[in-house]
Amino acid sequence: MELHVGGKSKTDAASKSKIIRDMHKNTKQSTNKGSGNDIIEVNISELVDNKYQPRLSMDSDKLLELAATIQKDGLIQPIGIIPLEHGYMIEHGHRRVGASKLLGLTKIKAIINRDSSDKKLRTRALIENIQRDSMHPLEISISLNAALKNKEYRSQDEIVESLGKDKTWVSKNINLLQLPEVVQEDLLINKSIRDMETLNMIRLIKDQDTVIEIYFWYIKNNKSRKDLKARLSQIKGEEIINSSYQLKKSNNSFVITIDRKKIPKEKEEEVLKLLEEVEKILL
Numbered sequence: 001m002e003l004h005v006g007g008k009s010k011t012d013a014a015s016k017s018k019i020i021r022d023m024h025k026n027t028k029q030s031t032n033k034g035s036g037n038d039i040i041e042v043n044i045s046e047l048v049d050n051k052y053q054p055r056l057s058m059d060s061d062k063l064l065e066l067a068a069t070i071q072k073d074g075l076i077q078p079i080g081i082i083p084l085e086h087g088y089m090i091e092h093g094h095r096r097v098g099a100s101k102l103l104g105l106t107k108i109k110a111i112i113n114r115d116s117s118d119k120k121l122r123t124r125a126l127i128e129n130i131q132r133d134s135m136h137p138l139e140i141s142i143s144l145n146a147a148l149k150n151k152e153y154r155s156q157d158e159i160v161e162s163l164g165k166d167k168t169w170v171s172k173n174i175n176l177l178q179l180p181e182v183v184q185e186d187l188l189i190n191k192s193i194r195d196m197e198t199l200n201m202i203r204l205i206k207d208q209d210t211v212i213e214i215y216f217w218y219i220k221n222n223k224s225r226k227d228l229k230a231r232l233s234q235i236k237g238e239e240i241i242n243s244s245y246q247l248k249k250s251n252n253s254f255v256i257t258i259d260r261k262k263i264p265k266e267k268e269e270e271v272l273k274l275l276e277e278v279e280k281i282l283l
Helices: 013-026 060-073 094-102 118-132 137-149 156-163 167-178 181-190 196-203 208-220 225-242 265-282
Strands: 039-043 079-083 088-092 107-112 244-248 255-259
Touching: 060 094, 088 094, 088 118, 094 107, 118 137, 118 156, 137 156, 137 167, 137 181, 137 196, 156 167, 167 196, 181 208, 196 208, 196 225, 208 225
Parallel strands: 079 107
Antiparallel strands: 039 107, 079 088, 244 255
16 A cells, blocks of 8 residues: 655654664564454465455554554554455455564564455445544545445445445535545645535635635634634625626615526627616616
């Protein structure tokens, strides 16, 4: 799995290299075959990624922290694997595998699961990642949309039941794929905004260029959700003005509003002239 570093790193590259070298010196390779029939020890080289793994990147600092914990206390919880014709697929425990590789380990304890339908694979991977280490909402969105597209789930209601999340949470996560591509790219690489509610507030802006503008305005200026709400209220007012023609009389309740979108382009000039005549008569 590709390793991306999100945000500011707590340690520089040289420090990380030293930490890893020290871990290699102090780590003894375990040869315990596990207790009970369910736990075995497998070669890490035989493991392949779960094709339904929703996490698209792992934080390098957190991976180092996990490696240090494994070095000190051992692997407390085995990973889950599914037997393949050659080797095993990681059902859950990608971070534990990554941390073990940092330590120079060649084997890892694992529990074999032979119940491996596509739906169950994706569901288990999602549940583990959502509960154990905060996934980015866009990663969840990508996985849920793929599940619906592949008909692993027939509806959002099935996802709600399977993940134990409410329908609003599922719907808001799924709809994040409506964000412009340039915004999605930044989110996956830099994790600039992790708050689903904030992302959905930006997503609901009608004009895609404005979505991009507001997104980068928000992250570059370190704005708060309160700042965003104020800016969106301003945009909403501008959208109303720019999408309609209005005639008002200050001391009267008389108002005429015409939706510009409903006017054929070739008729727009004619409508404007007509409005000017109406304005002369009424105002």
